[in-house]
Amino acid sequence: MTSLDLFGNLGSEPLRSNISEQATLFHQFLAKNDEALLTDVRGVLKSAPLRHLQTPAGHKMSVKSSNCGEYGWMSDSQGYRYQRIDPVTKAPWPQMPPLIATKAIEVATLAGFENFKPDSCLINVYLPGAKMGLHQDKDERDFTKPIVSFSFGLPVNFLWGGFKRSEKYQKFQLQHTDALVWGGSDRLRYHGVQQLKDGVHPVTGRCRVNLTIRQAE
Numbered sequence: 001m002t003s004l005d006l007f008g009n010l011g012s013e014p015l016r017s018n019i020s021e022q023a024t025l026f027h028q029f030l031a032k033n034d035e036a037l038l039t040d041v042r043g044v045l046k047s048a049p050l051r052h053l054q055t056p057a058g059h060k061m062s063v064k065s066s067n068c069g070e071y072g073w074m075s076d077s078q079g080y081r082y083q084r085i086d087p088v089t090k091a092p093w094p095q096m097p098p099l100i101a102t103k104a105i106e107v108a109t110l111a112g113f114e115n116f117k118p119d120s121c122l123i124n125v126y127l128p129g130a131k132m133g134l135h136q137d138k139d140e141r142d143f144t145k146p147i148v149s150f151s152f153g154l155p156v157n158f159l160w161g162g163f164k165r166s167e168k169y170q171k172f173q174l175q176h177t178d179a180l181v182w183g184g185s186d187r188l189r190y191h192g193v194q195q196l197k198d199g200v201h202p203v204t205g206r207c208r209v210n211l212t213i214r215q216a217e
C-alpha cells in the first residue's frame with residue numbers, strides 16, 4: 001500500500017517540490033549516497049585539483065572548481081566552453097565516477113527527462129562568502145537535455161529567475177543531499193547562488209559542494 005503525506009507525495013518516492021513547470025527539487029535524494037559520492041569527488045580532485053576560474057571579463061570567480069567526465073566546463077579570457085583536456089594538468093579530465101552518472105540519470109528520469117547521457121560534471125566548491133551570479137547554462141549543444149545539480153554540505157539560497165537577467169527571481173534553499181533538475185521550457189532560465197553563510201556542516205565541514213551534471217555534446 002502507498003500512503004500520501006501532507007503534500008501529496010507517495011511514501012515510496014522521494015519528496016519533491018515543483019519549482020516551476022519543468023524544474024523539480026528532490027529533497028534529500030542523495031541521502032544514502034553522500035559519503036560514497038563525496039569520496040568519489042575527493043578522488044577526482046586528487047588528479048584534477050580545484051582552481052579559481054577567471055570570467056571572460058577577467059574577474060576571478062569566487063567558487064573553486066574542477067571537472068570530471070569526457071568534457072570539462074572552462075572559463076578564461078577566451079570565453080566559456082567545454083574542453084576534453086584540463087589546462088592545469090594538460091591531461092584529460094578524470095572519468096566521471098559511475099555513481100555520479102547513475103544518480104544523475106535516475107533523478108533526470110524521475111523528473112521526466114529520458115535518455116539523459118551525462119558526459120560532464122562540474123565540481124563547484126563554495127567557502128563562506130562565495131557566490132555565483134545570475135547566469136544561464138547555455139554552452140551545451142542540445143538544450144533538450146536537462147541540467148542536474150547535486151548539493152552537499154552547508155545550505156545556500158538558490159536564485160531562480162526568468163529568461164532575462166533583469167527579471168524577478170524566486171529564492172529557495174538547497175540543502176545537503178538535495179538534487180535539482182531543470183530542462184525543457186525552463187532549460188534557459190537565469191539562476192545563481194547567494195553568498196554562502198559561514199557554518200560547519202558535519203559531513204563537508206566549512207563548505208558547500210555542488211555537482212552540476214550535464215550532457216555537453
Ligand SMILES: O=C(O)CCC(=O)C(=O)O
Nearest residue numbers: 122124137149193210212
Ligand atoms: O552551485 C550551484 O548550485 C549552481 C552552480 C551553477 O549554476 C553552475 O555551475 O552553472
Ligand SMILES: [Mn+2]
Nearest residue numbers: 135136137191
Ligand atoms: Mn548554472
